[in-house]
Amino acid sequence: MSELAFEKGQQLPLQTFRVTRADLIRYAGASGDFNPIHWSERTAVGVGLPGVIAHGMYTMALAGRAATGWAGSADAVLDIQARFTRPVPVPDTDEGTEVEFTAVVKSVSEDGLVTFDLTAICAGEKVLAQARAMIKQI
Amino acid sequence: MPLDQSFVGRTYPPTEPYQVGREKIREFATAIGAEDALYHDVEAAQKAGYRDVVAPPTFPIILSFAAMEQIVTDPELGMDYSRVVHGDQRFAYRRPIVAGDELVVVSSIDDVTQRGGHDFLTTRAELATPAGEPVVTVWCKLVVRGHGE
Numbered sequence: 001m002s003e004l005a006f007e008k009g010q011q012l013p014l015q016t017f018r019v020t021r022a023d024l025i026r027y028a029g030a031s032g033d034f035n036p037i038h039w040s041e042r043t044a045v046g047v048g049l050p051g052v053i054a055h056g057m058y059t060m061a062l063a064g065r066a067a068t069g070w071a072g073s074a075d076a077v078l079d080i081q082a083r084f085t086r087p088v089p090v091p092d093t094d095e096g097t098e099v100e101f102t103a104v105v106k107s108v109s110e111d112g113l114v115t116f117d118l119t120a121i122c123a124g125e126k127v128l129a130q131a132r133a134m135i136k137q138i
Numbered sequence: 139m140p141l142d143q144s145f146v147g148r149t150y151p152p153t154e155p156y157q158v159g160r161e162k163i164r165e166f167a168t169a170i171g172a173e174d175a176l177y178h179d180v181e182a183a184q185k186a187g188y189r190d191v192v193a194p195p196t197f198p199i200i201l202s203f204a205a206m207e208q209i210v211t212d213p214e215l216g217m218d219y220s221r222v223v224h225g226d227q228r229f230a231y232r233r234p235i236v237a238g239d240e241l242v243v244v245s246s247i248d249d250v251t252q253r254g255g256h257d258f259l260t261t262r263a264e265l266a267t268p269a270g271e272p273v274v275t276v277w278c279k280l281v282v283r284g285h286g287e
Contacts, residue, residue, distance in 0.1 A: 017171065023169070023171070026168070026169040027169045027170065029165075029169070030162075030165045030166045030168070030169035030170075031166065031169070031199060031200055031203070032200055032203065032204065033199075033203060056224045056227070057196060057199050057203075057224070057227065058170065060196050060227055061170040061172075061194065061195075061196045062170065062171075064170075064172075064194055064195035064196050065170060065171065065172050065194075067195065068172075068174065068194075068195070073176075074172070074174035074175070074176040074177055074192065074194070075176055075186065075188075075192045075234045077195040077229075077231070078230070078231050079228070079229065079230045079231065080195050080196070080228070080229050081226065081227065081228035081229070081277075082226065082227060082228075083225060083226045083279075084223075084224055084225065084226070084227075130226070
């Protein structure tokens with residue numbers, strides 16, 4: 001994907017990431033966020049959630065992967081932001097769930113900085129709002 | 139009780155320097171499923187001009203999340219953390235974080251607002267080297283859910 005020449009209005013290709021319970025456990029350990037709503041069904045249901053949900057920051061980390069994927073370089077992201085609007089429920093199955101990312105290029109600056117708006121969809125619902133990244137082109 | 143607007147601008151003491159470990163970067167990258175060589179392979183990172191492996195974009199949450207403890211446990215602010223929901227998050231980079239970096243976090247409160255019976259608290263964490271080189275700014279908006287729902 002590193003051959004993309006970005007232009008305003010361009011749709012960036014779909015990137016899909018699978019999320020399982022094991023991913024959330026691993027992320028809890030790596031990030032230090034051990035909030036039990038991300039691993040305990042009992043706790044999650046007890047606070048009114050449909051079940052265990054992904055860390056918002058896990059979904060945002062996937063947005064970061066999508067952004068670096070579109071940029072074609074793992075160190076390209078200069079700015080990334082998102083609002084967490086809906087939870088990403090992760091069922092206790094081998095398949096877990098999927099989050100799908102697409103984006104539209106909002107602007108390309110003269111010095112090669114590309115800003116795009118991301119859309120993140122899980123089970124047909126937008127899970128992030130005002131999700132935006134700025135990357136440098138390689 | 140709504141959060142007090144007078145806390146806007148409050149800045150907390152710098153944290154002890156955090157040593158960014160190569161294995162921590164690899165562990166974090168693996169946890170988010172990122173296999174990019176720059177995050178794992180020292181040689182590849184050096185070829186790209188870095189001293190060591192590079193951290194993925196949301197890696198600084200490890201430091202900013204830990205540093206935010208100062209704010210959420212500030213007795214004067216009096217947040218009910220059991221009602222806190224993560225609202226927004228942003229990372230703005232001066233340069234990528236590289237293994238071997240030492241980073242100090244200075245947290246402050248950028249904004250306090252009320253809307254629809256909820257409190258919104260925007261925190262800002264400035265991550266810099268002990269020598270004062272700014273590396274990344276991390277904003278986090280927390281929503282403290284009101285009792286009237």
